[in-house]
Amino acid sequence: MIEASLKDLAAALRAGTLSSVELATLFLDRIDALNPSLNAFITVDRDGALSAARAADARLAAGTAGPLTGIPLAHKDVFCTEGVRTTCASRMLENFVSPYDAHVVSQLKAAGAVMLGKTNMDEYAMGSSNENSHFGPAKNPWDASRVPGGSSGGSAVAVAARLAPMATGTDTGGSVRQPAALTGVTGIKPTYGVVSRYGMIAYASSLDQGGAFGRSAEDCALLLSAMAGFDPRDSTSVERDTEDYTRELGKPLAGLRIGLPKEFFAEGMDDDVRAATEAALEQYRQLGATTVEVSLPNAKLAIPAYYVIAPAEASSNLSRFDGVRYGHRAPEYVDLADMYSKSRAQGFGAEVKRRILVGTYVLSHGYYDAYYLQAQKLRRLIAEDFIAAFTHCDVIAGPTSPTVAWPIGEKSDDPVQMYLQDIYTIAVNLAGLPGLSLPCGTGAGDLPVGLQLIGNYFDEARLLNVAHGFQQATDWHRRMPAVG
Numbered sequence: 001m002i003e004a005s006l007k008d009l010a011a012a013l014r015a016g017t018l019s020s021v022e023l024a025t026l027f028l029d030r031i032d033a034l035n036p037s038l039n040a041f042i043t044v045d046r047d048g049a050l051s052a053a054r055a056a057d058a059r060l061a062a063g064t065a066g067p068l069t070g071i072p073l074a075h076k077d078v079f080c081t082e083g084v085r086t087t088c089a090s091r092m093l094e095n096f097v098s099p100y101d102a103h104v105v106s107q108l109k110a111a112g113a114v115m116l117g118k119t120n121m122d123e124y125a126m127g128s129s130n131e132n133s134h135f136g137p138a139k140n141p142w143d144a145s146r147v148p149g150g151s152s153g154g155s156a157v158a159v160a161a162r163l164a165p166m167a168t169g170t171d172t173g174g175s176v177r178q179p180a181a182l183t184g185v186t187g188i189k190p191t192y193g194v195v196s197r198y199g200m201i202a203y204a205s206s207l208d209q210g211g212a213f214g215r216s217a218e219d220c221a222l223l224l225s226a227m228a229g230f231d232p233r234d235s236t237s238v239e240r241d242t243e244d245y246t247r248e249l250g251k252p253l254a255g256l257r258i259g260l261p262k263e264f265f266a267e268g269m270d271d272d273v274r275a276a277t278e279a280a281l282e283q284y285r286q287l288g289a290t291t292v293e294v295s296l297p298n299a300k301l302a303i304p305a306y307y308v309i310a311p312a313e314a315s316s317n318l319s320r321f322d323g324v325r326y327g328h329r330a331p332e333y334v335d336l337a338d339m340y341s342k343s344r345a346q347g348f349g350a351e352v353k354r355r356i357l358v359g360t361y362v363l364s365h366g367y368y369d370a371y372y373l374q375a376q377k378l379r380r381l382i383a384e385d386f387i388a389a390f391t392h393c394d395v396i397a398g399p400t401s402p403t404v405a406w407p408i409g410e411k412s413d414d415p416v417q418m419y420l421q422d423i424y425t426i427a428v429n430l431a432g433l434p435g436l437s438l439p440c441g442t443g444a445g446d447l448p449v450g451l452q453l454i455g456n457y458f459d460e461a462r463l464l465n466v467a468h469g470f471q472q473a474t475d476w477h478r479r480m481p482a483v484g
């Protein structure tokens, strides 16, 4: 059962060969056995999961179940969950219990999915390795001495190690796609505005976007269909009809035009990643797709632009954590200013502090025009490059990450090396486009390699089918790490 697709799980639940309580217990027991070594979950909610599973069983018996009713799920600990603590992997929110559910959480509750717990992540989603967690790093199930990627590392590990059949994440600058690539699962970040940010703890609001992890594109399509949809409580939520993201699955790929940005295939990518990427493209050609060269001349400016815009927005968003209304408060202080500074100094980790400092600097008087305004102009140029490229192709493909998973500690002292891990993913966030990573092969040490597919605005259904077509013809997505 830990290997079954969401569709098969739903069919078994409907047929009554398995109850939701049994299914939740299976995964909860697996979490109990494996989480001590993998550290994928910050909080496990056994009681809540079992009571949600009982309610799902009642719905199944009454014939009112939907496609996800009774299926276990893990939420990234960035999504507020009423009654279950939401830490954002920060000491600042170590004991924070939200009085309300995030939109994504309430949507999935309404769908009848059973939340098992909250997954590990980089603190406030700032990082590419999960090492910036107050609760310690999540471990890559393919090699526990290596990182799983970040910031949604715990969600990726949960799905890869079969601790949950599906999980939510967020992708501000690669945080769904990069950990999906490094752990051998499928992950999608939709067009900015498709998933409501209500109740998703804000990092960089013009970039933050919820996304889905599954073992296949089909599973991601089912999960995304339940997560997405207009929400008036998020001013950037797009007012569009709800979509069934499975609707294109099964369409033949013959005639598909895949754009290959020449900048993504220049230097920078490791040889093993290149070989797996090229082999995946060859597979697409065999499926009837054609590949064309496209150019994204400004993509190389994505990292510098992002590391101005994201910290700027973070410095503003994180000013709310002042120790007054909620979050960590220093136990001893002399006056209000001292309370603020001690609470923040104690509550935030080093990377979060670094970004608040950078963000405050680039927004300050005299520097705003030189940094922030320039970065916003680059953002526009990057988006225009993609729009031009999509006149020549239907989807864009390339590597998700320049390397396979690296040893824990290898890059943690060098922020620039860490930031460069998102070289292929970040331009997509700046442009607001949908992007997906699917397992497409292995590199050194038999570690997973991810192929990134980028779609035009609101083209998620096609993107998912392009990944699905590959998964129908290959079995990289079925490989399972040897844990437990």
Ligand SMILES: NC(=O)C[C@H](N)C(=O)O
Residues within 6 Å of the ligand: 125, 126, 127, 128, 150, 151, 170, 171, 172, 173, 174, 175, 176, 310, 422
């Ligand atoms: N949140 C993300 O998408 C991860 C990105 N590496 C960052 O640190 O900002």
